[in-house]
Amino acid sequence: MKIAIVFGGSSYEHEISIVSAITMKKVLKNSELSFIFVDKNRILYLIEPDNMKSKFFSSTSYKKSKKLSLKNGAFIVEKMFGTQELSTEVVLNLIHGRDGEDGKIASLMEFYKIPFISPRVEASALSYNKLYTKFLAESLGVKVVEYQHLSKSDERKLTLSYPVIIKPVRLGSSIGVSIVKEESQLEYALDVAFEFDNDVIIEPFIDGVREYNQAGAKSTEWELSIIEEPQKEEFLDFEKKYMDFSRDEQVNSAQISIEIQTKIQETFKKIYDPLFLGSIIRCDFFVVGGEVLLNEINPIPGSMANYLFEDFESMLQRIASSLPKERNIVIDYQYIDSIQQAKGKA
Amino acid sequence: MKIAIVFGGSSYEHEISIVSAITMKKVLKNSELSFIFVDKNRILYLIEPDNMKSKFFSSTSYKKSKKLSLKNGAFIVEKMFGTQELSTEVVLNLIHGRDGEDGKIASLMEFYKIPFISPRVEASALSYNKLYTKFLAESLGVKVVEYQHLSKSDERKLTLSYPVIIKPVRLGSSIGVSIVKEESQLEYALDVAFEFDNDVIIEPFIDGVREYNQAGAKSTEWELSIIEEPQKEEFLDFEKKYMDFSRDEQVNSAQISIEIQTKIQETFKKIYDPLFLGSIIRCDFFVVGGEVLLNEINPIPGSMANYLFEDFESMLQRIASSLPKERNIVIDYQYIDSIQQAKGKA
Numbered sequence: 001m002k003i004a005i006v007f008g009g010s011s012y013e014h015e016i017s018i019v020s021a022i023t024m025k026k027v028l029k030n031s032e033l034s035f036i037f038v039d040k041n042r043i044l045y046l047i048e049p050d051n052m053k054s055k056f057f058s059s060t061s062y063k064k065s066k067k068l069s070l071k072n073g074a075f076i077v078e079k080m081f082g083t084q085e086l087s088t089e090v091v092l093n094l095i096h097g098r099d100g101e102d103g104k105i106a107s108l109m110e111f112y113k114i115p116f117i118s119p120r121v122e123a124s125a126l127s128y129n130k131l132y133t134k135f136l137a138e139s140l141g142v143k144v145v146e147y148q149h150l151s152k153s154d155e156r157k158l159t160l161s162y163p164v165i166i167k168p169v170r171l172g173s174s175i176g177v178s179i180v181k182e183e184s185q186l187e188y189a190l191d192v193a194f195e196f197d198n199d200v201i202i203e204p205f206i207d208g209v210r211e212y213n214q215a216g217a218k219s220t221e222w223e224l225s226i227i228e229e230p231q232k233e234e235f236l237d238f239e240k241k242y243m244d245f246s247r248d249e250q251v252n253s254a255q256i257s258i259e260i261q262t263k264i265q266e267t268f269k270k271i272y273d274p275l276f277l278g279s280i281i282r283c284d285f286f287v288v289g290g291e292v293l294l295n296e297i298n299p300i301p302g303s304m305a306n307y308l309f310e311d312f313e314s315m316l317q318r319i320a321s322s323l324p325k326e327r328n329i330v331i332d333y334q335y336i337d338s339i340q341q342a343k344g345k346a
Numbered sequence: 347m348k349i350a351i352v353f354g355g356s357s358y359e360h361e362i363s364i365v366s367a368i369t370m371k372k373v374l375k376n377s378e379l380s381f382i383f384v385d386k387n388r389i390l391y392l393i394e395p396d397n398m399k400s401k402f403f404s405s406t407s408y409k410k411s412k413k414l415s416l417k418n419g420a421f422i423v424e425k426m427f428g429t430q431e432l433s434t435e436v437v438l439n440l441i442h443g444r445d446g447e448d449g450k451i452a453s454l455m456e457f458y459k460i461p462f463i464s465p466r467v468e469a470s471a472l473s474y475n476k477l478y479t480k481f482l483a484e485s486l487g488v489k490v491v492e493y494q495h496l497s498k499s500d501e502r503k504l505t506l507s508y509p510v511i512i513k514p515v516r517l518g519s520s521i522g523v524s525i526v527k528e529e530s531q532l533e534y535a536l537d538v539a540f541e542f543d544n545d546v547i548i549e550p551f552i553d554g555v556r557e558y559n560q561a562g563a564k565s566t567e568w569e570l571s572i573i574e575e576p577q578k579e580e581f582l583d584f585e586k587k588y589m590d591f592s593r594d595e596q597v598n599s600a601q602i603s604i605e606i607q608t609k610i611q612e613t614f615k616k617i618y619d620p621l622f623l624g625s626i627i628r629c630d631f632f633v634v635g636g637e638v639l640l641n642e643i644n645p646i647p648g649s650m651a652n653y654l655f656e657d658f659e660s661m662l663q664r665i666a667s668s669l670p671k672e673r674n675i676v677i678d679y680q681y682i683d684s685i686q687q688a689k690g691k692a
Contacts, residue, residue, distance in 0.1 A: 012675055042457055106453075108454065111450050121453070121470075122471050125467060125471030126471065135485060329356055333403065333404035336365075
């Protein structure tokens with residue numbers, strides 16, 4: 001299958017998207033891959049597979065690659081003389097954070113009618129924003145960790161007890177996140193978070209809470225991954241984070257009861273269907289007193305959470321073959337024609 | 347000021363968007379206007395102002411116009427020999443329904459860094475979907491009409507008493523909307539609504555409820571319109587609907603108490619700021635027993651609700667001069683450089 005991987009983006013997570021894309025090259029061994037790099041100025045480049053090394057981007061060597069533009073139905077490669085359509089069957093959106101997770105890439109693909117694997121615009125807007133994720137979960141009857149929302153201009157008054165965790169509402173990969181153990185640390189942590197976003201969400205920090213990750217998708221049937229209990233560190237340093245986005249080896253299932261496993265799977269399905277059809281997402285859950293709480297939705301998970309699936313590549317192909325179709329709207333100018341007849345004029 | 351009006355779109359409201367755009371030509375007398383038509387296949391055309399007549403579109407004469415494409419920073423006009431940037435200071439998004447109100451045009455403009463007047467992606471996703479509008483209002487402490495949500499696959503069981511009004515969640519301009527007075531009419535009304543959307547929202551139909559429309563925006567200060575009490579008809583026929591989208595004469599303020607007026611204005615501000623910055627929206631409110639309830643948000647109102655403003659054109663210029671800026675994200679490859687140093691390899 002011909003897959004075009006879109007990565008990079010004008011995003012705080014630009015660099016880890018590059019790492020994710022390099023990982024995909026290792027994982028998708030039987031596919032014919034194209035790599036579409038969105039640089040920090042949102043210029044599109046077609047990257048030769050041999051150049052998929054992190055240094056190629058950090059050194060800005062990528063700027064010598066061919067540029068791409070979008071036209072109805074395809075990416076267009078700009079050549080010395082004229083242009084050529086990029087031949088691809090499906091786009092895999094691998095931009096973490098802004099552009100990729102906020103609905104922009106989904107909008108572009110939908111507007112230009114290019115089949116793509118990614119959350120659609122609505123799903124993106126709701127899951128990119130941690131506050132809206134809470135609304136969504138509540139409307140679906142999915143329990144969430146309690147929270148407080150603060151805007152930059154709000155009074156900095158906490159309604160929760162310490163320790164708390166402070167997160168910018170629109171970022172992933174722990175950027176701008178702080179754990180605050182006492183009041184004296186609050187101001188600084190809020191300053192940090194507000195550096196990245198005008199809105200933050202504050203939640204109780206539950207020390208030692210059991211966290212479980214469930215990834216999945218729906219093709220003609222459910223495609224659920226194993227459930228992983230991720231290793232917890234209070235802070236991830238860059239090396240560990242890098243490891244996280246470059247993971248390509250399958251991991252072991254968490255040791256949990258059938259009951260909890262079923263609860264996690266059923267909660268995942270409730271969140272996914274139908275809003276996230278066409279995408280592979282990872283949901284992070286907390287289990288507290290036998291109850292499953294949604295912590296976060298990762299609409300474009302690191303390295304697409306490939307390491308949680310037995311045969312990621314085949315699944316990708318099945319999803320590509322059962323993407324949601326845009327509703328067909330007939331435009332026949334009946335309405336304008338009627339007005340013209342009624343008015344006897346153009 | 348040079349304003350490019352984007353209209354049409356792959357939308358059930360394609361034709362009334364054309365009517366809205368023609369109205370804008372009458373209203374914006376002192377601006378230098380370009381007209382960008384998105385046809386039903388999403389091909390972009392640059393329409394000469396003299397051709398802004400409804401028949402030019404219904405007859406498909408528009409296909410002889412010059413085509414446009416998008417590049418970083420501008421629309422590009424395709425000419426016989428080479429291309430040329432379209433000179434414009436701001437885009438006014440005037441596509442009603444899909445493409446315009448669902449966040450796609452906003453995404454395109456943001457991605458390609460073209461200044462634009464329209465709700466941004468998040469605001470679009472939340473206001474285009476009537477169910478999400480309820481979540482949003484509830485989170486802001488704004489009262490709404492009670493409702494029931496039904497998906498296509500749900501059991502068709504009503505929890506509200508008759509009469510009710512049934513609306514597809516993602517459409518405007520009364521498309522697919524029915525008033526259901528008794529159970530025998532329910533099946534048919536739901537069939538109609540599900541023709542247009544997989545989700546519907548059901549609300550009590552409050553006969554004779556007072557409805558008030560407030561439009562507005564925020565530039566360096568609040569730009570609130572007068573409040574109108576629209577004429578109510580149980581169903582709008584096409585001629586009346588046409589009149590609605592071609593309105594260009596200022597109307598009179600509703601006869602309401604200062605108290606209700608203030609409540610409506612304050613509720614509008616609560617909804618608008620900061621989510622809708624950069625756009626001109628119209629909110630439709632019900633007043634029941636002295637309480638103000640949000641009925642609907644119109645993210646791209648018919649003819650931009652120009653008829654509610656004293657000097658629409660000047661306001662548009664003020665908004666164009668104070669558009670929200672995208673957060674600047676610095677990408678300096680520090681992270682990748684650190685990994686490379688730590689690993690001693692590229």
